[in-house]
Amino acid sequence: MAAGGPDPLFGLRNSFYLGAYQAAINNSDIPSLSTDDAVERDSIVYRSYIALGSYQLVINEIDSSAATPLQAVKLLALYLSNPNNKEMTISSLQEWLGDPAIGNNPILRLVAGIIFMHEQDYNEALKHTNAGGTMDLHALNVQIFLKMHRSDYAEKQLRIMQQIDEDHTLTQLANAWLNLAVGGSKIQEAYLIFQDFSEKYQMTSLILNGKAVCCMHMGTFDEAESLLLEALNKDAKDPETLANLVVCSLHLGKPSSRYLRYNFNLFIYFSVVINLFSGSLHN
Template identity: 35%
Template sequence: MSEQIVDDFYSARNLLYLGAYPQALSALSQFTHLSGALELEHKSLLYRAYLGQGNYAMVLEEIPATTTDLTLQAIRQLTLLKQQTSDDSHSAIIEKVEGLIAESNDLQNTTFVAVAAQILIICGRHEAALKMLALQPRNLECVAMTVVAYLSINRVDLAQKLTAKLRTWAEDAPIAQLAEAWAALFVGGPKYNEAFYIFEELAQASSVSTARLLTALAVCKMHLAQYPEAEALLLEALEKDSNDPDVLANLVVCANLTSKPLETKSRYLSQLKHAAPTHPFVVDLETKDAEFDAIAARLSA
């Protein structure tokens, strides 16, 4: 593998992490004659960028259900997970992924580990994800995914320890900085400003102001009670991706915090439910609505 290819794949991978999917696809488009492991890595990055754009149908069409490659099969299952809406389909995906993990003899393919772990985390199988991720303690994406797993189960202490250790050997890597900012957001207090500056530096250094980074900046601003600035950032993010579920979810929150008219909040929520019916914000809201209705029915009986 030439240094040029290593550098360009590194750039494309970082753009993928930052949510700059068109730029990542552009960086990958210059490679046309690859083979072996290099071709697989290229395909994996390519499909993950399309997945980030929400091009589920294309990814599923190009990665057949019969593919024997574990990494591509994991990407297919992640695509199905993001596309599907029922718990039954989630169960089938988990069963499939667990079968893929069992089928892999050594779990040395870091992309497979990272993608499979992402699926397990989304489905609440944090222990299984952490067990697998522990096999790749020096891979940046796997370590960052471990931070996500810790934060998902409210082990902020472990996430902070891991990001501190990560800083000793990968301080300048964008995904390491992202992981540090995520942990800072969970800690709160003075750390909100620290997280904001990390996200801001990433946007400036990469020269890409993505919907993902703008939303992260807006979340920091909301925690700092700087609501007009947060709303401006979210509206800018919405211009970049009108169907991004995290942008829409945070617009609902921001609309509540700024006492926007009910129709404004309802419009954002309706868009969110249409774009991502299984988004955690939607699921949590529907659960609370059902609990409220049940309590109201008991009290009125």
């Protein structure tokens, strides 16, 4: 991509960031990409499949000759696909991170951050993400610091993102996550960010859940329930939607058992911070 020229992957990235994973997959046939852009395109597509739970497809399609970013994405799929894979994938990850030839690859560092965040080893995650280098890494840093209840450090990361590109989708999302964590009058600001997304882009479960969590914080549980039921229509098995519906139903005095019918560990999704990267973070 020429300096200052149009970004051929803008739409694809945006779909992924906002949770429109199938749209990202469907619209990934982009002509005349450079080799680097083609690898990034493929990494976004495979991360979208991971977000949709299609781990085995990613594992099957990425072979040992693939570029480092794709190998890293495959490692994420292996990690998420089976609890029995965790020790092996973390061992491979540590080996790759220690390799001077590939250890600083931004997608590899991003996957490391996601995996160690899943492990709740936030200090180890930050060892690989804190240097930043991409908007994805800065956004993941915001998430990690919020998980650590360090909104002060999260705010510093957000300021870096705003200096790079204030209008970037990830900057706006990070701003909304921080506002939700801070609470109070900042909740309305977070709601307006998600509202702006809903007016500009395809409505997704991520956007609907974002608006709904804001509504719950503001005490408008009827509106939150309506948004969450709309999200449920898009994906009846989305654990974040189901978890938020449980909370919403409890506040409205309605039965919540219907939302617990799937075999999910829903309690881990009660956080008000919306997770983006691992499928978010299934993605």
